[in-house]
Amino acid sequence: MLDILIIGAGPIGLACGLAAKKAGFTFEIVEKGCLVNSLYNYPSTMIFFSTSERLEIGGVPFVSVNKQPNRNEALEYYRRVALDNKLPIRLFEEVLAVSAIDGGYLIKSSKKTYEAKKVILSTGFYDIAVNLDIPGEDLPKVKHYYKDPHYYAMQNVIVVGSSNSAIDVALETFRKGANVSLIVRGNEISQRVKYWVRPDILNRIKEGSIKAYFNSNLKEIREHEADIDTPEGVVTIPNDFVMAMTGYKPNFKFLAKLGINLTADKYIPQYNPETMETNVPGLYLAGVVVGGLDTHLWFIENSRIHAEMIINDIAAKSISE
Template structure:
């Protein structure tokens, strides 16, 4: 029987593995995709908001070429951390069930079954996009994920949202020759947009290079056009692609299925803020998943401490026996 089964092979899952290894506990990390799967699916051009030292885990230095690391550097860093420490990581193995039985957990996956005394869930929030729930959203031209701006060169692109991801998409596709229209629900660009990006998007909007509809919503999508509800009325414009950068959410159904209680408003899981243990004894949460729908509250830099909090609690319980 394992001391710990860690679900999720992202930076925080790896951090939990490093802390467990240091404490001499037996563990396995199970990841449904590739190593640091969410980071792998980030835009190829992404630059992190955080500086490299704030993304470090397990005390391993993160050396980068510039002040803020890019996606490729982060992928290489976390891969080297996992492999150099010989962490037991099982990739492309999705967890299908977690059941508590006789004081321990039975974890079933697409490939195997495990028994562990404790389970850590560090699954992030990038797997399920927040839908627009409007006609035409299921068309192939509608994208909830974004990889590279070159694909949209010379196309008419509508970007929905005002967060960092939406603004990055708008600026990058514009600079590759796309005709970009922003649809923003609020009265202004999002307050949390990176400080070095905000002046750029505001100037592009002001000069008319990027068209922006504020206090507006996308109402319908068709093959070659879209409808936008604006304060002045319904506007129909030609369109080739819709980039719905409306955010993502944790897999709440999975959390509920394994017995974790969620708040009714923002689906925040019930957990001890000192130990990260949920209402299910021996079942812990780490990383952004603890924030429910408020996915902007937790990042690598402020949730990496969850690893030591959790392992400290598990070791403390063992010492009391």
């Protein structure tokens, strides 16, 4: 039986692995996608808000040529951390069920079965998009994920949202020749937009290069056009692609299936903020998954400490057991 089974090989899952290795525990890391799967699926042009030192895990230096590292540098860094430390990682293996057994847990994955005394869940929130729940959202032209702006050159593109992802998509596709319409539910661009990007989008809107509809919602999507519900009434515009940058959420069904209590409003899981242990004894949460629907509160830089908190608690409990 393993001491620890870590679900998720993102930056925080890797940090948990490094801490577990340092403490001398036996462990495995199981990941349903590729290494740091969420980061891999970030836009190819993505630049982090955080500086490189705030993205470091396990005391391993992250050297970047820029103040804020980009996606490719982050992939290189976390891959090197995993390889150099010989972390036992099982990729493309989805955990399907976790059940209590005498002395720990039985974990069934898509490939094998594990037994572990403790389980750390570090699954992030990037795999499940928040839907618009409007007619036409299931059309192939509607995208909740974005990779590269060139694909949208010379197309009529609607971008939904006002935070970093939406603004990056709007600006990048505009600069590759797309005709961009930005739909914002509130009356302004989010204050959380990166400080060096916000003036850019405000100026593009002011000059009319990007048409912004404030206090508005996308009402219906059709094959070649879309309806926007604005304060002045419904506006219909030509449309080739809809980039619904409406955010993402953790797999709440999986959390509930494990027996973790969730709040009724924002689905925030129950856990001890000093140890990260949930209401299920021996089951811990690490990283942004702890935020429920408040996904904007947790990042790599402020959740990497969860690794040490969890491993310290497991070590203390191991001594007392």
